[in-house]
Amino acid sequence: MSRNKYDYQAFFFVLPLLLMIAVFMLYPALTTFYYGFTKWNGISSPIWQGLANFARLLRDSSFHASVRNALILALYVPLWTILPLLVAASIRKPVLGSGFFRSVALVPFVMSPVILGVLFNVLLRTNGVINTLLRGVGLGMLSTDWLVEPDLVIHVVALVTIFKFFGFGVILYLGAMGKISESLYDAAKIDGCSWLQTLRAVTVPGIRHTMEFFVVLGFITFFARMFPIIYTMTGGGPGYASFVPEFGIYFQAFQNFQLGYSATWAIFVYLLTFLIIFAQVMLMRREEAQ
């Protein structure tokens, strides 16, 4: 009796949140699935047209480019994960400047992605600061059109994104490393482990869950949270060179006024993200079971 009463009260307290999730997330998500099968400009009534949008999606050259770019971005997840790990492991014990580094590391992370995008647009222009500096120090052969070269621009976008989250990763890893018993490091030292061996045998297993979280965050970021940086830095271009599926949702809805087709893009992004996250969670659970 007492148990039932407790459950009822708990449900009552989470009800407002559930309602908000239902109204602002679940309902729009479900209607998106419906609109994905319609021709709709957002003004007149949607017209059901079956799988026509999906057939169009498969023929769409901007979609092909966006998938290719998303896969290129995904290749940067290892760098996204390992770079902050190496830095965090290096400053785990205070060294000269590590305190200062910890303070400034989070600055790019707390900076709005819009500001960061605009900033890097200015820095990376043909006559921007980066190229001017390169030319100034005699490395003019390395200066290039960072934001115009179609084969280069998506890599530049990936590196800027890693730069934004790098400090967050370092702080996250440092927090997790703080929970590893110092005796394990002492034991590794007595056993004659090198810095790299200690990292592999002590640090990485000790922060595995944090790393898994950061990997998932990396995939979510690269697949579904790139819009502000791309919009402000490259506008998805040149051509479709930095066009990603998430950008396609916006582009079809608010540039081309094709909300039905835009919903089809959204369904694709949802399914893609869901599949990746699902696969990762399954992998983690299997490892835990082992």
Place this chain on the structure above:
Amino acid sequence: MKREKIGAVVLILLLTTATGLFAGGGQEAAGPVTITIWDWFTGSKGSQGVLADKLDEAFQTKYPDIQVNHESVPHPPYDIYQAAIVGKEGADCILVHANGQNFQDLGEAFVVIDDSIADMRDQFPLATLADCSPERDVSLGVRGLPMTVQGWVWYYNKQLFNQAGVDAENPPTTWDELLKACAKLEASGTVPVGFGKGIHAEMIIAGTLDQVLSDEEKRGLLSGDFLFTDRKCLVTYEKFADLFQRGYMDQEGLTVPLLREKGEEFMAGKSAIFRGFISDIFNWFEFGEALGPENLGVIPNFYFAPSTHRGVVGAAGGVGYAVPTYSDHQDAAIEWVKFTASVEGANLLLRNGGAVPANTEADRSLVANEVGVEIMELTANKLVPPTKAFTQTPQWNVLRSHAPLMLKGEISAREYGEEIEKARE
């Protein structure tokens, strides 16, 4: 039991509050009607900001019972408009471009104003009213009134021309003459043609197609009878790719997302030739103020074969206000639409904004700027329909997004045209 009672009371209170909020949303307060207006004029620096203030002031004097709440939206505003229209919540009056497909894309969302404008309909060229109608057909209902006529011309800095040894009083009017002038300008250390990819790429390309294509060919672009891969179009793309690759166009322009930045550089004398507007911003008025009217010249277009026209400007209805159907104050909002396009509003434009008014009864003698006078003559005698008016929105977006690749030579002129055609609905 007591806890359950408290819970029930809280739940009822929550529901009551929520019901009250939703029910109260549409209620109107007594007293003067307040209309909310969205445009990108308000608060902007330069002539547009001044114009917005003057329009507000004059309107409030004429209609004291209608309060104006002017709110600025970023340009381009269509993502915000689209969200407002889908949500049926937002401004009572919004500023729309009539020279593209915007009135056609969003037309269903706007109130038909034919009856309200019956007394002033004759003051506007039929073509500009068509620009504010679905499918550019006034019989389907006019949805807004154009304040301006908008088009693109090449402005040039006479001082920089003279310094480079180019005759500023007899500027280049053909493509070959342009190349020769650019060579001299470059040799004098000036950027010959200012350029920022923002909305500039489509301005230079489509604005040139305005003279290259016949009116029938332009109409064919919309219906699909004429394609962006036609030889005439390919020649045009190749001309600009060549101009860029020769280094005559600002090379940095491909990475600069905002036209404004490069427009301001032209005003600062850092480039010699610049594609600008005839209304709104970066026009004869603003450039004249910055460079001195005596230092500013205008060239409609540079001729090359096989162009259909010579020395023409592609222009259509510029910006105009429209009233979304969700507005609770449609009558008051229509008064604003009418006022801004009226003779009184048009004269305010001429005095303060440096625009070409769509209203034919506006007092054009108010224009003192020499180039402004020339523009008024051009728009009176040398106007052709703009390519933009006959380009589907998705195609227009590809024309813009792929222009840097074509200019840089990453894709050929044909591939560029094919990409634009792939976006055809």
